[in-house]
Amino acid sequence: MENSxxxxxxxxxxxxxxxxxxxxxxxxxxxxxxxxxxSSGGPKYKSRDEALKAERWGLVIDTxxxxxxxxxxxxxxxxxxxxxxxxxxxxGSKQHEIKWIWPTPFKNAFIEQDLQYISDHLKRTEIPVxxxxxxxxxxxxxxxxxxxxxxxxxGLVLMDYHRCIGCRFCMAGCPYGARSFNYRDPREAIEExxxxxxxxxxxxxxxxxxxxxxxxxxxxxxxxxxxNGALTYGDLEDASSDIRKLLAEYHAITRKAELGTxxxxxxxx
Amino acid sequence: MxxxxxxxxxxxxxxxxxxxxxxxxGFLFYLKQLDFGLGVTGMNRDVTWGFYIAQFTxxxxxxxxxxxxxxxxxxHDHKEFGKMTVLGEFLAVSAVLMCLLFIIVDLGQPQRxxxxxxxxxxxxxxxxxxxxxxxxxxxxxxxxxNVLSAEKEGVPPxxxxxxxxxxxxxxxxxxxxxxxxxxxxxPGRGFWLTAVLAPKFLASAxxxxxxxxxxxxxxxxxxxxxxxxxxxxxxLAMIVCYATIASLFLFFCEIFVTFYSQIPEHMDxxxxxxxxxxxxxxxxxWMWTSLLMLISAAVLLVIPSGxxxxxxxxxxxxxxxxxxxxxxGLGLISGGFIPNPLHEVNEYIPTVPEVLISLGVYAIGFLxxxxxxxxxxxxxxxxxx
Ligand code: SF4
Ligand code: SF4
Ligand code: SF4
Numbered sequence: 001m002e003n004s005x006x007x008x009x010x011x012x013x014x015x016x017x018x019x020x021x022x023x024x025x026x027x028x029x030x031x032x033x034x035x036x037x038x039s040s041g042g043p044k045y046k047s048r049d050e051a052l053k054a055e056r057w058g059l060v061i062d063t064x065x066x067x068x069x070x071x072x073x074x075x076x077x078x079x080x081x082x083x084x085x086x087x088x089x090x091x092g093s094k095q096h097e098i099k100w101i102w103p104t105p106f107k108n109a110f111i112e113q114d115l116q117y118i119s120d121h122l123k124r125t126e127i128p129v130x131x132x133x134x135x136x137x138x139x140x141x142x143x144x145x146x147x148x149x150x151x152x153x154x155g156l157v158l159m160d161y162h163r164c165i166g167c168r169f170c171m172a173g174c175p176y177g178a179r180s181f182n183y184r185d186p187r188e189a190i191e192e193x194x195x196x197x198x199x200x201x202x203x204x205x206x207x208x209x210x211x212x213x214x215x216x217x218x219x220x221x222x223x224x225x226x227x228n229g230a231l232t233y234g235d236l237e238d239a240s241s242d243i244r245k246l247l248a249e250y251h252a253i254t255r256k257a258e259l260g261t262x263x264x265x266x267x268x269x
Numbered sequence: 270m271x272x273x274x275x276x277x278x279x280x281x282x283x284x285x286x287x288x289x290x291x292x293x294x295g296f297l298f299y300l301k302q303l304d305f306g307l308g309v310t311g312m313n314r315d316v317t318w319g320f321y322i323a324q325f326t327x328x329x330x331x332x333x334x335x336x337x338x339x340x341x342x343x344x345h346d347h348k349e350f351g352k353m354t355v356l357g358e359f360l361a362v363s364a365v366l367m368c369l370l371f372i373i374v375d376l377g378q379p380q381r382x383x384x385x386x387x388x389x390x391x392x393x394x395x396x397x398x399x400x401x402x403x404x405x406x407x408x409x410x411x412x413x414x415n416v417l418s419a420e421k422e423g424v425p426p427x428x429x430x431x432x433x434x435x436x437x438x439x440x441x442x443x444x445x446x447x448x449x450x451x452x453x454x455x456p457g458r459g460f461w462l463t464a465v466l467a468p469k470f471l472a473s474a475x476x477x478x479x480x481x482x483x484x485x486x487x488x489x490x491x492x493x494x495x496x497x498x499x500x501x502x503x504x505l506a507m508i509v510c511y512a513t514i515a516s517l518f519l520f521f522c523e524i525f526v527t528f529y530s531q532i533p534e535h536m537d538x539x540x541x542x543x544x545x546x547x548x549x550x551x552x553x554x555w556m557w558t559s560l561l562m563l564i565s566a567a568v569l570l571v572i573p574s575g576x577x578x579x580x581x582x583x584x585x586x587x588x589x590x591x592x593x594x595x596x597x598g599l600g601l602i603s604g605g606f607i608p609n610p611l612h613e614v615n616e617y618i619p620t621v622p623e624v625l626i627s628l629g630v631y632a633i634g635f636l637x638x639x640x641x642x643x644x645x646x647x648x649x650x651x652x653x654x
């Protein structure tokens with residue numbers, strides 16, 4: 001009730017403001033493709049009973065527990081699960097590389113941090129980076145077709161690969177380099193196709209989807225499972241969740257906090 | 270009126286044929302790109318926009334520059350531009366056409382282009398760019414064509430054209446402003462994240478566009494007997510001169526803010542362009558050439574005797590045109606993506622197919638320009654009798 005009233009007010013407000021003026025405001029308060037569909041009176045789907053739910057999914061990465069072996073197995077788990085092609089191995093060149101999660105030195109993951117005297121562990125170990133599922137995502141703001149959108153129900157930033165026109169505006173908009181473009185047919189470089197997940201075509205962008213398809217089946221994200229306890233996920237809005245407990249106990253940082261994108265991926269240093 | 274484009278001299282036919290050949294080659298390579306994907310270009314995971322989007326940006330400027338003729342002529346009754354204004358409008362038509370084509374060849378899934386209209390998203394600047402570019406295209410076609418028809422009939426242009434002409438002025442400014450907003454509103458891209466991007470775009474456009482028009486009028490005078498006259502050329506030269514100086518000034522402001530503040534995220538892109546970063550600097554010679562060309566052009570043009578000498582003027586216009594082309598067509602886009610958000614340097618070099626497809630698009634634009642200018646020259650000759 002509360003919700004639909006809010007939606008009504010929102011809609012009415014926008015109509016009054018008029019298309020042009022309203023649109024400028026939308027740019028300030030992000031709105032996603034899904035809200036419009038939810039309120040359209042279309043078919044209502046029940047989510048599966050086994051589905052894991054959260055108000056805002058988040059991830060905490062404990063960099064102290066990360067090893068290069070964990071990095072490798074997380075990437076392998078994610079890329080196998082999601083049919084991510086390995087062009088680097090196939091072609092020996094990084095030009096058409098596609099990656100959803102990958103290890104990188106601390107100084108590259110956190111270019112804005114003070115890097116003068118970082119700890120030995122951070123010098124030695126690479127840390128995993130992936131899409132931050134920003135609460136205020138610039139990639140969604142710039143997408144001209146809403147093919148990239150923020151799912152209001154759980155805060156995940158997701159993509160519709162069938163709507164994406166391949167303009168790559170979202171890649172310019174993402175300040176974390178989290179997105180990849182299919183410069184060619186990905187099937188050339190997928191070792192074994194996972195029939196349970198979509199195959200992309202050439203000409204569309206892709207990125208980490210927080211394993212939305214696994215959450216819907218009641219499973220944890222693949223990288224979390226492969227992380228040997230270094231990664232913890234859960235509901236950021238739920239004060240009793242595991243990740244909120246971790247965040248309450250340790251100081252954690254996010255990448256490029258100064259940009260105001262409000263990442264949902266946190267790093268304990 | 271279009272029949273005027275059908276008959277012409279041998280030079281005219283050779284030109285048209287040459288352009289058609291270029292279009293054909295570009296089209297074949299585009300088919301290859303459609304089949305294989307954008308992997309035929311030199312773009313990579315970091316530099317995700319390349320030559321196509323850079324040409325688009327440059328040409329938006331050329332298109333917008335028509336306003337430098339329209340505004341003095343219609344708002345300030347600057348009569349001497351009378352003969353040239355329609356040239357500017359038709360140049361805008363062909364430039365916007367090229368812009369739209371460059372966006373289309375850059376898309377990964379061009380057959381889904383209509384999604385931009387089916388799912389209109391006003392918070393995306395690309396949505397607005399589409400609206401203003403198409404609007405500007407139609408305005409200029411309608412205005413140019415009707416003004417020319419009226420001239421042919423020997424009657425004053427229709428009354429309803431006036432509001433459209435006035436409307437085309439803010440549209441011209443808006444196409445380049447919105448295009449700058451595509452880049453300058455992106456968090457985390459220090460190179461573009463500057464409020465002077467839009468003004469700098471406009472200044473360099475008002476330099477490069479009129480410079481190109483001056484060169485075009487020289488060519489028209491040489492190959493046809495259509496002469497726009499000395500005075501409008503001199504006025505345009507003045508516009509080129511001050512616009513070049515303005516764009517150099519804005520560039521200087523950016524350099525000051527960047528290097529005096531010493532914020533690495535802003536400095537690194539410019540260091541890459543002008544000095545190279547991590548031992549990589551494919552664009553260094555280009556950027557210095559561009560800067561030297563623009564500075565020398567400003568010096569040549571600001572001296573009255575230089576500006577009045579048509580050889581010097583021609584040379585300066587070539588400098589301005591190519592200097593701005595390098596700046597926007599090569600440096601602007603790569604410079605924004607290098608280094609990438611993780612501070613890695615992955616360079617971008619356009620490939621042969623990419624350049625040939627671009628040449629094909631340019632050839633389409635020039636073909637349209639040639640035909641439209643042919644019509645203009647034909648009408649002006651007929652009127653003069
Ligand atoms: S990390 Fe990048 S792709 Fe992911 S939500 Fe944030 S801006 Fe979008
Ligand atoms: S590439 Fe696709 S997802 Fe990205 S901005 Fe363009 S349409 Fe949206
Ligand atoms: S959350 Fe899922 S999609 Fe995202 S990086 Fe981890 S495994 Fe990959």
